[in-house]
Amino acid sequence: MSHRTPSLLDRLSLNQETVRQWSLPELADGCARAGVRGVGLWRAPVQQYGVAAAARLIRDAGLRVSSLCRGGFFTAREPGERAAALDDNRAALDEAAALGTDTLVLVSGGLPPGSRDLAGARERIADALGELAPYAAERGVRLALEPLHPMYAADRCVVSTLAQALDLAERFPADRVGVVVDTYHLWWDDTVGAQIGRAGGTGTGGAAGSRIAAFQLADWITPLPEGVLLGRGQLGDGSVNLRWFRERVEAAGYRGPVEVEIFNPALWARDGTEVLAEVVRRFRTHVG
Amino acid sequence: MSHRTPSLLDRLSLNQETVRQWSLPELADGCARAGVRGVGLWRAPVQQYGVAAAARLIRDAGLRVSSLCRGGFFTAREPGERAAALDDNRAALDEAAALGTDTLVLVSGGLPPGSRDLAGARERIADALGELAPYAAERGVRLALEPLHPMYAADRCVVSTLAQALDLAERFPADRVGVVVDTYHLWWDDTVGAQIGRAGGTGTGGAAGSRIAAFQLADWITPLPEGVLLGRGQLGDGSVNLRWFRERVEAAGYRGPVEVEIFNPALWARDGTEVLAEVVRRFRTHVG
Numbered sequence: 001m002s003h004r005t006p007s008l009l010d011r012l013s014l015n016q017e018t019v020r021q022w023s024l025p026e027l028a029d030g031c032a033r034a035g036v037r038g039v040g041l042w043r044a045p046v047q048q049y050g051v052a053a054a055a056r057l058i059r060d061a062g063l064r065v066s067s068l069c070r071g072g073f074f075t076a077r078e079p080g081e082r083a084a085a086l087d088d089n090r091a092a093l094d095e096a097a098a099l100g101t102d103t104l105v106l107v108s109g110g111l112p113p114g115s116r117d118l119a120g121a122r123e124r125i126a127d128a129l130g131e132l133a134p135y136a137a138e139r140g141v142r143l144a145l146e147p148l149h150p151m152y153a154a155d156r157c158v159v160s161t162l163a164q165a166l167d168l169a170e171r172f173p174a175d176r177v178g179v180v181v182d183t184y185h186l187w188w189d190d191t192v193g194a195q196i197g198r199a200g201g202t203g204t205g206g207a208a209g210s211r212i213a214a215f216q217l218a219d220w221i222t223p224l225p226e227g228v229l230l231g232r233g234q235l236g237d238g239s240v241n242l243r244w245f246r247e248r249v250e251a252a253g254y255r256g257p258v259e260v261e262i263f264n265p266a267l268w269a270r271d272g273t274e275v276l277a278e279v280v281r282r283f284r285t286h287v288g
Numbered sequence: 289m290s291h292r293t294p295s296l297l298d299r300l301s302l303n304q305e306t307v308r309q310w311s312l313p314e315l316a317d318g319c320a321r322a323g324v325r326g327v328g329l330w331r332a333p334v335q336q337y338g339v340a341a342a343a344r345l346i347r348d349a350g351l352r353v354s355s356l357c358r359g360g361f362f363t364a365r366e367p368g369e370r371a372a373a374l375d376d377n378r379a380a381l382d383e384a385a386a387l388g389t390d391t392l393v394l395v396s397g398g399l400p401p402g403s404r405d406l407a408g409a410r411e412r413i414a415d416a417l418g419e420l421a422p423y424a425a426e427r428g429v430r431l432a433l434e435p436l437h438p439m440y441a442a443d444r445c446v447v448s449t450l451a452q453a454l455d456l457a458e459r460f461p462a463d464r465v466g467v468v469v470d471t472y473h474l475w476w477d478d479t480v481g482a483q484i485g486r487a488g489g490t491g492t493g494g495a496a497g498s499r500i501a502a503f504q505l506a507d508w509i510t511p512l513p514e515g516v517l518l519g520r521g522q523l524g525d526g527s528v529n530l531r532w533f534r535e536r537v538e539a540a541g542y543r544g545p546v547e548v549e550i551f552n553p554a555l556w557a558r559d560g561t562e563v564l565a566e567v568v569r570r571f572r573t574h575v576g
Contacts, residue, residue: 116529118478151439153476154527155510160476188441188448190406222443226514239442241404 008246008258008288013038013066014279015216015261016045019272024049026272028061034276038066040216040259041099043092055099065101066257067144067214068092074128075109075121075158082124085109089132097139103213104136105144105180110155121158126168133176144213145169146180151228162186162195169211174201178213181249182261184232187220187240193248200252212254217242217287218262232262235282242286258287296534296546296576301326301354302567303504303549304333307560312337314560316349322564326354328504328547329387331380343387353389354545355432355502356380362416363397363409363446370412373397377420385427391501392424393432393468398443409446414456421464432501433457434468437476439516450474450483457499462489466501469537470549472520475508475528481536488540500542505530505575506550520550523570530574546575 014036016027024045031039039058046054046068058065071092076082089104096104108125111118129143136143147165148157159165165179179199186192199211219238225231235242246258260279267275302324304315312333319327327346334342334356346353359380364370377392384392396413399406417431424431435453436445447453453467467487474480487499507526513519523530534546548567555563 111527116527118476122478149439150437150476151512151516154508158476161478164478188406188438188446190410190449190452220442223515224439224512227511228439228516239399239404 006255009035009280009284010037011256011258012036012280012283013040013064013257013259014276015040015069015259016042017069018260018262018267018279019275020268021270022272024054024057028057028063030272030276031063032061034273034280036276036280037062038064038257038259040067040069040261041065041101042069043095046095046099051095051098059100064257065099066259067103067105068096068099068101069105070107070146071104071143072106072157073109074106074125075112077112077115077124082128086128086131089128090135093132093136093139093141096141102140102142103144103178104141105146105214107146107148108157108159110153110158118153118158122164122168125159126171129168129172129177133172137176142175142213143177144180145177146182146214147185149185161189162192162199166195166198166211174209174211178211180214180216181212181245182216182218183240183242183245184216184218184220187245196248196252200249200254210253212249212252212256214259215246215249215254215256216259216261217245217283218260230263230265232264234262234264234267234278235260236286246287258283294543297323297568297572298325299544299546300324300568300571301328301352301545301547302564303328303357303547304330305357306548306550306555306567307563308556309558310560312342312345316345316351318560318564319351320349322561322568324564324568325350326352326545326547328355328357328545328549329353329389330357331383334383334387339383339386347388352545353387354547355391355393356384356387356389357393358395358434359392359431360394360445361397362394362413363400365400365403365412370416374416374419377416378423381420381424381427381429384429390428390430391432391466392429393434393502395434395436396445396447398441398446406441406446410452410456413447414459417456417460417465421460425464430463430501431465432468433465434470434502435473437473449477450480450487454483454486454499462497462499466499468502468504469500469533470504470506471528471530471533472504472506472508475533484536484540488537488542498541500537500540500544502547503534503537503542503544504547504549505533505571506548518551518553520552522550522552522555522566523548524574534575546571
């Protein structure tokens with residue numbers, strides 16, 4: 001038996017929303033058959049199946065959970081709403097620990113109704129991270145702040161660039177709060193290469209220790225659909241230089257899972273096995 | 289008769305796409321009746337009416353043309369396509385001069401089909417500006433580079449932030465190449481305040497002379513419609529702190545027209561006079 005560095009394909013992880021048509025058992029079975037070693041999970045289907053049962057199912061299939069989506073929604077001003085959000089994030093951290101993943105992806109939240117105060121909303125995110133970080137650390141889970149595309153700034157996430165995410169994350173130790181590099185959200189930004197270096201601690205001004213907690217792939221295609229949520233492209237179908245991103249995160253020291261997360265009803269309408277086979281082919285061609 | 293500084297309301301300009309239901313004569317008459325002193329025009333309706341006739345119509349109504357939309361589309365790689373785009377921009381500059389405006393708004397162009405090279409596309413924009421700047425200067429028209437929201441980066445404009453627009457503009461003299469500050473495109477960016485200062489030459493690192501060639505207002509509302517082009521909000525209906533933007537551009541020395549440019553079929557379905565009256569009311573409340 002020879003020892004070898006894990007190949008890029010060994011690091012491929014399939015986010016379950018890419019094949020939403022699959023149940024959790026179908027996901028576990030489908031990935032195991034395709035030789036895909038990791039899955040990214042979402043809270044709702046995991047809760048529906050049962051957290052402990054889902055953890056066992058994934059483990060028994062020989063798979064690893066690369067990340068759990070999602071915590072966050074930290075921007076409410078009303079104290080009761082805010083306390084409820086923090087409680088829900090503690091539950092999400094418990095679930096992440098039970099599933100054996102070290103990464104909880106955070107969608108930070110948009111502007112509260114009627115508010116125009118982006119800076120205030122961003123400060124409330126920092127406050128929430130401060131409250132949750134010790135709880136997360138006790139469970140061995142890192143809070144992974146995800147910058148979302150600026151088109152989501154009003155209603156989903158006021159953290160729109162990798163620079164903003166790092167400005168928030170760097171207030172905390174690197175092993176407690178990290179960031180998500182998702183090509184769909186960040187591809188347009190001419191500063192993203194430098195910020196990936198900063199996230200890795202390899203650029204100037206970076207804090208010690210890598211902040212890159214997750215690396216997610218989807219392509220950018222147009223026209224965007226109404227609501228702009230379900231229009232992500234299969235790898236290679238769009239405008240994103242995926243290989244460039246992979247090389248940048250590797251140059252920044254990242255060697256973790258490479259998760260494919262595509263929200264697209266056209267993929268959900270097809271046979272899941274076929275979709276996963278296409279993901280693997282596209283991954284080899286456009287990322288590897 | 290007393291001398292006074294023009295009030296903010298005197299600087300209000302109505303971009304004609306806000307009231308697309310109006311013909312050019314209706315626009316001229318409607319603005320004059322409402323006491324609005326300026327209009328922003330688009331090439332297609334002006335060409336259809338006749339450039340000289342449109343210039344006369346607007347002048348005779350006592351109005352000033354704040355800007356002409358739009359030149360640009362500089363990112364083609366194919367030489368014939370590129371030459372055609374430059375020719376069309378020269379025609380747009382001639383039209384701007386004939387209309388008596390000193391501002392041609394530029395939508396720079398997206399990625400060519402199949403391309404993923406954002407940096408290359410941005411360089412071709414710089415090349416085109418270099419070719420057009422002398423022609424523009426001879427006609428007394430400034431090229432006004434407009435950063436568009438990052439959701440348009442693939443198909444409309446690879447210049448997505450005010451910082452990127454200034455990086456390009458600052459390669460040329462300030463009186464030849466400026467930038468457009470449009471709240472709809474820039475509101476989400478936490479660096480925009482500093483970049484407005486840079487554009488005004490009032491921040492550190494700014495070149496001498498203001499780069500702010502135009503200031504345009506629209507609000508950000510959700511959900512975004514399919515294609516994300518016609519979903520702009522009436523002033524005050526959305527997430528943008530319009531007054532903050534107005535104060536920032538004034539602090540940067542800008543005293544030019546304040547143009548309201550809202551693309552929204554709900555406004556087009558209403559009586560134009562009523563829409564303009566609403567714009568004026570909202571402008572007083574949310575901008576003044």
